[in-house]
Amino acid sequence: MKNISIKLTSDTLSLQECYAFVEDPACGGIDVFVGTVRNHTAKKTVNQLDFSAYGPMALKEMEKIARQALETYEVHKIAIHHAEGILKTGDIPVIIAVSAAHRAAAFEACKFAIDSLKETVPIWKKEYFEDGEVWVNAHP
Amino acid sequence: MKNISIKLTSDTLSLQECYAFVEDPACGGIDVFVGTVRNHTAKKTVNQLDFSAYGPMALKEMEKIARQALETYEVHKIAIHHAEGILKTGDIPVIIAVSAAHRAAAFEACKFAIDSLKETVPIWKKEYFEDGEVWVNAHP
Amino acid sequence: MQVQVLLFGIVADLIGKETLNFAIENNDTVKNLKTALRTKYPQLKNYSTYAVAVNEHYAQDDFVLKDRDVVAIIPPVSGG
Amino acid sequence: MQVQVLLFGIVADLIGKETLNFAIENNDTVKNLKTALRTKYPQLKNYSTYAVAVNEHYAQDDFVLKDRDVVAIIPPVSGG
Secondary structure, three states: OOOEEEEEEOOOOOHHHHHHHHOOOOOOEEEEEEEOOOOEEOOEEEEEEEEEEOHHHHHHHHHHHHHHHHHHOOEEEEEEEEEOEEEEOOOOOEEEEEEEOOHHHHHHHHHHHHHHHHHHOOEEEEEEEOOEEEEOOOOO | OOOEEEEEEOOOOOHHHHHHHHOOOOOOEEEEEEEOOOOEEOOEEEEEEEEEEOHHHHHHHHHHHHHHHHHHOOEEEEEEEEEOEEEEOOOOOEEEEEEEOOHHHHHHHHHHHHHHHHHHOOEEEEEEEOOEEEEOOOOO | OEEEEEEOHHHHHHHOOOEEEEEOOOOOEHHHHHHHHHHHOHHHOOOOOOEEEEOOEEEOOOOEOOOOOEEEEEOOOOOO | OEEEEEEOHHHHHHHOOOEEEEEOOOOOEHHHHHHHHHHHOHHHOOOOOOEEEEOOEEEOOOOEOOOOOEEEEEOOOOOO
16 A cells, blocks of 8 residues: 555664655655653663564554554555564664644644554563563553 | 754754754654645645744744743653745755653644744745745735 | 464463464354463463454454464553 | 834735834833834735734733834744
């Protein structure tokens, strides 16, 4: 689908690539959300995260979110890119970019997409601390 | 102020520069709004826009918005960059980037900043069509 | 009948495997499978918050399984 | 007393200039200045939606001007 770019990759995600995909002569605003790895969580220092995914299903769920965003909001294009594997502080696990004629729709669709991704897309992260590791959200 | 980057320039704005400014080991999410020049408005085809500013005051107002965003929302850093001069379809008049520990604050602060900018910062754009030109918003 | 069960995240750690082949009865539901898994792997007994996907789509407890379905055990996700 | 008046956007076009030097009285307010501008430049008569900034800060109608203040006429902004 030419309005949707979905990616799950162990390569470094590219802000410029997501921006370039959604950029469009008819659009007046682009909202981009970039998730970044924080150096701490609650009280502990995080050394690295390891993202694993149920790949084929994750891609389907990401595409579902993208389609739903295009159907629900007045937006033109959407990119949802997610990283797999080991990431360190400052690395980028996820980028979501949305273009729209008007900015309000871009903000809403982008927020919808990242909120949905964190609820339904089968990707898990394990946090590694000095003294151990834990699956995030495992016991909600 | 090291948490605030303000720019009003006739150079091309850089998404990467804004991103790099706000990126921070303590931040978990970055929201970036990029305004882009649309190829039409209402029913007319736009050939180009010309942005002019009351420079010194525009910088003060942009800084005021940035400070207010940092005071109001749980965000770490903010960049507000605006272009001056002639821009064409796809060019970028404005970039606002905000980093935060949690994404909700980044979205809210970014939306606040662009909404405020469009209300208070003394910058004006003239739209050039095939058959004439008009100051945008001049008769609201 | 038999289904393939894929395990992820903490559930893979708890069971110590990433895939299982699991025998089921005709008309067994997702719920039946969950019960059977808990019986076979007692380490799951205190862990019931996972979702289930069948052939890469989320499925509810009353979903009826077929032979050779691929069932994924989906602990609470934490992408992004 | 005298103030410098900066004109922008459509107001600069209507008046045909970007700056004016304008004589004012002691204790003249922003409102007095607006009235005087409308009298001197009748082309502004149908145009009253502008804001005013004094020395680069927005000022209300009751703001009292001083000698050498820099007054900016700010038509509705359209940045972004």
